[in-house]
Amino acid sequence: MSRILSFQTRIIDIPTVRPHKLSFGSIQQQSYCIVRAELASGAVGWGEAATIGGASWNEESPESIQHAIQSYLIPAVMGHEAGEFETLLQRMDKSCRGNYFAKSAVEMALIDAVARSQGIPAYQLLGGKLHQQLPLAWTLATGDVDKDLEEATRKLAERKHRIFKIKIGARRPEEDVALVTEIAKALAGHAKITVDVNQAWDGNTARRYVPELAHAGVDLIEQPVAQWNTEAMASLVAMPMRTLIMADESICSPQDAYALAHQHASHVFSLKVAKHGGLHRTRKVAAVAEAADIGWYGGTMLETSLGSAASAHVFATLAGTHHGCELFGPQLLVDDIVESQMIVRDFELVIPDGPGYGVTVDEAKLARFDRARVGLTAVHVDMGRQTAFKSN
Numbered sequence: 001m002s003r004i005l006s007f008q009t010r011i012i013d014i015p016t017v018r019p020h021k022l023s024f025g026s027i028q029q030q031s032y033c034i035v036r037a038e039l040a041s042g043a044v045g046w047g048e049a050a051t052i053g054g055a056s057w058n059e060e061s062p063e064s065i066q067h068a069i070q071s072y073l074i075p076a077v078m079g080h081e082a083g084e085f086e087t088l089l090q091r092m093d094k095s096c097r098g099n100y101f102a103k104s105a106v107e108m109a110l111i112d113a114v115a116r117s118q119g120i121p122a123y124q125l126l127g128g129k130l131h132q133q134l135p136l137a138w139t140l141a142t143g144d145v146d147k148d149l150e151e152a153t154r155k156l157a158e159r160k161h162r163i164f165k166i167k168i169g170a171r172r173p174e175e176d177v178a179l180v181t182e183i184a185k186a187l188a189g190h191a192k193i194t195v196d197v198n199q200a201w202d203g204n205t206a207r208r209y210v211p212e213l214a215h216a217g218v219d220l221i222e223q224p225v226a227q228w229n230t231e232a233m234a235s236l237v238a239m240p241m242r243t244l245i246m247a248d249e250s251i252c253s254p255q256d257a258y259a260l261a262h263q264h265a266s267h268v269f270s271l272k273v274a275k276h277g278g279l280h281r282t283r284k285v286a287a288v289a290e291a292a293d294i295g296w297y298g299g300t301m302l303e304t305s306l307g308s309a310a311s312a313h314v315f316a317t318l319a320g321t322h323h324g325c326e327l328f329g330p331q332l333l334v335d336d337i338v339e340s341q342m343i344v345r346d347f348e349l350v351i352p353d354g355p356g357y358g359v360t361v362d363e364a365k366l367a368r369f370d371r372a373r374v375g376l377t378a379v380h381v382d383m384g385r386q387t388a389f390k391s392n
């Protein structure tokens with residue numbers, strides 16, 4: 001065991017290889033709050049919280065995440081045993097309500113540091129590896145049918161992906177259904193098609209167009225209505241169709257999981273380490289899913305290979321029925337922050353072995369994408385003595 005010695009945080013911005021269009025806008029870069037934790041033993045661990053479109057996906061933004069970590073979460077855990085994860089989560093909850101993305105980045109760094117100090121993969125601290133690899137989805141979000149189809153055909157030929165998620169909700173519903181139908185027809189027999197509406201529809205619109213998407217051959221429909229509109233989700237689940245309804249923005253805490261299960265408001269939960277508040281809480285949400293006969297899907301906030309590998313480690317430990325994962329974030333970025341990326345083989349993501357999350361952070365790459373570039377704002381705390389300083 002070893003005590004927590006210090007933390008550093010920074011925000012990095014990495015451009016995407018193409019614009020990524022969602023119901024609430026188009027992103028051209030991804031922003032991350034990166035956390036470096038050091039233990040008294042000398043072990044170092046890395047964590048990350050990704051956001052999609054600043055504060056567009058939910059309330060947290062890279063800036064608010066960094067602020068919560070520096071002002072509240074670091075003082076709450078500094079000097080304590082790094083491996084006492086439940087105690088640390090309680091301490092963070094007491095000092096700071098909500099802010100799950102921020103908490104997840106701190107916990108991710110500490111799990112990495114503890115696993116590395118023991119020379120073991122992180123999944124061994126989380127229950128052990130049930131899955132060696134997971135089917136890997138790709139998101140088609142160019143906003144153009146021809147470009148989407150060209151991208152899907154290339155991914156199929158490369159044997160990287162054969163589950164394709166289409167982002168809809170920005171156009172009129174009938175236009176979206178026409179686009180999805182065209183893509184689904186072209187890829188029929190070669191790939192599974194899912195759609196993500198990112199909360200764009202009201203209940204009546206969803207009840208009208210979800211059956212049309214089902215008719216087009218869509219396997220799974222993600223968050224068709226607002227995060228709070230679980231009654232509409234339940235009405236969709238009750239429809240007689242083979243298409244599954246998946247909650248994403250609606251499912252954050254274990255209590256959300258219980259409420260959704262109780263209301264029969266989803267067939268599948270999209271799990272994301274950030275929105276659940278860390279890897280241990282991801283397992284708690286997954287436990288509710290397993291108990292309620294709800295499937296799970298390994299979701300993404302478009303993390304770098306660091307956050308994607310951490311997510312892969314916890315997803316690899318989960319029992320229950322799964323529908324694959326979408327940890328393709330690194331492939332959407334012009335560059336990464338690790339030395340070598342996770343392997344994708346025969347349409348599946350191979351869970352990386354090796355100490356920690358099985359990936360090695362490249363500090364030169366971090367520096368290259370650092371928002372501050374010169375003069376990184378860092379917080380360094382020596383066993384309870386906290387000082388903020390500028391370092392280059």
Ligand SMILES: [Mg+2]
Pocket residue numbers: 196198222223248249270
């Ligand atoms: Mg989603």
